[in-house]
Amino acid sequence: MSECGCSSVSEPSMKPLEEALALLLGHAQAVTEREVVTLAEANGRILAEPVVSKINMPPWDNSAMDGYAVNSVDLKQGASNCLPVSQRIPAGAAPQPLVAGTAARIFTGAPVPPGADAVVIQEVCTQDGEQVTINELPEQGANIRYAGEDTRIGQEVLQAGTRLGAQHLGLAASVGVGELVVYRRLKVALFSSGDELINPGKPLGPGQIYNSNEYTLQALLQSLGCDIVSLGIVEDTFEATCQALSAAAAQADLVMTSGGVSVGEEDHLKPAVEALGSLDLWKIAIRPGKPLAFGHIEGIPFIGTPGNPVSLFVTFCLFARPFILKSQGVREEALAPTPILAKADFDWPRAEKRREFARAQLNLDGQGQAQISLYSSRSSGVLNSLTWANGLAILPEQRTLARGELVQFLPFSELLK
Structure with missing residues (x-):
């Protein structure tokens, strides 16, 4: 299937999801620079040194x-x-x-x-x-x-590589720790590719669309605690694309783009990345999100997300998110989201060649049982579908599904945390 839902021939060059993710994570190198922050500043940061309790908790019976x-x-x-x-x-x-x-x-x-x-x-x-x-x-x-029932003197209460949340900060405070050693924030440079794009707030001209991808990407990166350098919209020429990629790589730990990763005459990212460095990944056997690019520009990692907004969102959650978390110092065993099993409220009568991550809602049926419903359209251009959904249903490749069968569901609460 193509991104629009029409039939296409088999593409043997597409990598399976697991192989593509392993490739990305194999290239993710954690930042090493550290800084000391107060508990009030530590929410969302990645712990660089373990926290060891100096007191018993509770300190007395x-x-x-x-x-x-x-x-x-x-x-x-x-x-x-x-x-x-x-x-x-x-x-x-x-x-x-x-x-x-x-x-x-x-x-x-x-x-x-x-x-x-x-x-x-x-x-x-x-x-x-x-x-x-x-x-x-x-x-x-x-x-x-009893004294020491929760925590004992000398006990490691937080591991290095932990992404700190409210519960971790509360635990650190409970054992008297007021400052934490964390990794510095990852700096990500991004730009959008397309002469048809215009920023919100300006009137649309003939053939123009608003640059929604810029704001989707920025919000996703902000939720992961990244420092963002935005280069805006880059015109669709090989020279401008090379110049933007080189400028981005000079000031960031990771370069991200949206659009321009297909093979049309106006898609210049692929040849530009190859000219400046290497392209290690281009097509993945998933839907939506097949044209995901990964490589290096002058030694700096590059992730090129598709231009279709749903494809961008899905590929960010499945690939860019774990890559970024590992690059920030998060332990690898904590990278994968935890799916939920629930009954399908739909039939999936046609076996597809690519694994599908369908926009879906997890709700309770009349008997109080969890069930999964799919959005009415499979188009990867319908951004409205992501505000309707509360997660993604994983529909395996090469098999059909009947209503009532168990399906894996990835809640946005797992993918966006």
Whole structure:
């Protein structure tokens, strides 16, 4: 199938997805320069050095509930178990040792007093003045979070190569770390190729279209924490394309383009890249997104995405994203998105030669079961389909599918994080 959905002859030069991705990742070299940032600045950055805890967490035994701290030897089965309340321990207090034969009023997060071995939740207790009746006997250790239960001194809590999110920063803060060593941001230079393109905000002339790809690419790169150098729109000539590629390579770690990677007379990227360096990949056996180019320009990696907006989006998610993450220092085992299995709400009666990444919605049917629905058009020029979809359904090559069969689904939450 061609990108428009019409039939085409078999193209044996197309690389399978796995082979193409392995080629790209094999060329991805992580940046080595590091910098120190505060926790407030670290969200989305890539950790360059592991974080090791210098404290136990929690630092002391503490109560997991509001209730009463007791020593279980003071409680007897079948007895009234009425104890005097000898102290009150809010969070942040320093308790006294528990007096034998008494209970201590205690609140969530407060230190458990020495001599207590259980916390009885307040819902099964009855307090009357300075006395409390324990109506349900606790097991030893009940509702106590012990020192070092979460983290111990010397434990590595965050690995180098972790892409930092809210949970990682919270964990670093919980063990007292205020600054982190991270890799510098990857610098990506990009431009769009096409005399028909014009920037949004200007009136369209004859044969012109707005340059949506520039803003799609910029947003995708920003979501990965890249520094972006935009060279704008480059005219469709071999000389201008060579000049733009050379200028981009001189100031970035990666060069990315949209459009101009086909074989028409006005598509100059392929010969320009070959003239300035090498082209290692050109066609991939997927749909949409077959004409993805990868190579090097004066030693700098180059990724040329297709001009059709859906093809650009899909190839970025499947190939550029893992390449960029690895180049930023992310551990390779963390690069692959995790698909979801769900039932197809459609028939796929024709076996295709290329694996299809169809725009799709994952929803619940009337019985509360996850199901996948496909967008009505397969055209790779319908950008509206990406705002309708919440992910991509993976439709295997060389096989058909019937409604109700399990299909892999890649949610955008996995592809755009």
